[in-house]
Amino acid sequence: xxxxxxxxxxxxxxxxxxxxxxxxxxxxxxxxxxxxxxxxxxxxxxxxxxxxxxxxxxxxxxxxxxxxxxxxxxxxxxxxxxxxxxxxxxxxxxxxxxxxxxxxxxxxxxxxxxxxxxxxxxxxxxxxxxxxxxxxxxxxxxxxxxxxxxxxxxxxxxxxxxxxxxxxxxxxxxxxxxxxxxxxxxxxxxxxxxxxxxxxxxxxxx
Ligand SMILES: O=C(O)CCC(=O)C(=O)O
Ligand SMILES: [Fe+2]
Numbered sequence: 001x002x003x004x005x006x007x008x009x010x011x012x013x014x015x016x017x018x019x020x021x022x023x024x025x026x027x028x029x030x031x032x033x034x035x036x037x038x039x040x041x042x043x044x045x046x047x048x049x050x051x052x053x054x055x056x057x058x059x060x061x062x063x064x065x066x067x068x069x070x071x072x073x074x075x076x077x078x079x080x081x082x083x084x085x086x087x088x089x090x091x092x093x094x095x096x097x098x099x100x101x102x103x104x105x106x107x108x109x110x111x112x113x114x115x116x117x118x119x120x121x122x123x124x125x126x127x128x129x130x131x132x133x134x135x136x137x138x139x140x141x142x143x144x145x146x147x148x149x150x151x152x153x154x155x156x157x158x159x160x161x162x163x164x165x166x167x168x169x170x171x172x173x174x175x176x177x178x179x180x181x182x183x184x185x186x187x188x189x190x191x192x193x194x195x196x197x198x199x200x201x202x203x204x205x206x
Pocket of ligand 1: 112122127142143156183184185195197
């Protein structure tokens with residue numbers, strides 16, 4: 001895992017080189033968490049996954065307008081334990097960076113697929129909610145599972161420090177942020193974006 005410097009150079013396309021803005025307080029970028037091969041294997045779960053991975057959703061899609069994506073759950077079988085182990089390590093690092101105390105990962109991990117065919121995305125929201133688990137969410141993580149050339153739109157944006165921060169897109173990069181921060185995924189306009197999403201939990205605010 002590589003923690004990227006605050007002013008890493010990226011090439012967003014069309015020959016333009018842009019200085020990436022540093023993440024706001026309570027957010028961090030951790031690079032190279034998953035290899036390309038691992039990202040592709042995770043993507044297959046939602047691309048090839050049967051209805052068994054689509055519990056609770058109508059046709060694999062959520063009905064409300066806030067979230068438009070197809071999701072799959074990481075199976076809780078031994079062959080997928082490496083994903084949870086990697087995410088636990090990542091969350092431990094995120095805890096050190098953000099100073100937010102976490103106790104455990106209490107929810108299953110998800111793979112999300114955002115396709116241009118429905119302009120999939122996820123409007124502004126916070127991951128903390130009133131539910132038993134949702135109110136214990138402390139850290140949210142999104143791992144970019146698609147390469148930058150595979151889609152347009154689909155930007156993960158987080159509001160913090162009084163500004164809107166746009167997350168880096170390199171495949172295998174993790175973006176970690178406090179679950180109370182408002183964030184969104186802008187509509188995908190071309191191609192498909194995949195992400196691995198998870199949460200770490202702990203005592204309310206401490
Ligand atoms: O797909 C992402 O990068 C983030 C999704 C998200 O915000 C969520 O599932 O709560
Ligand atoms: Fe979210």
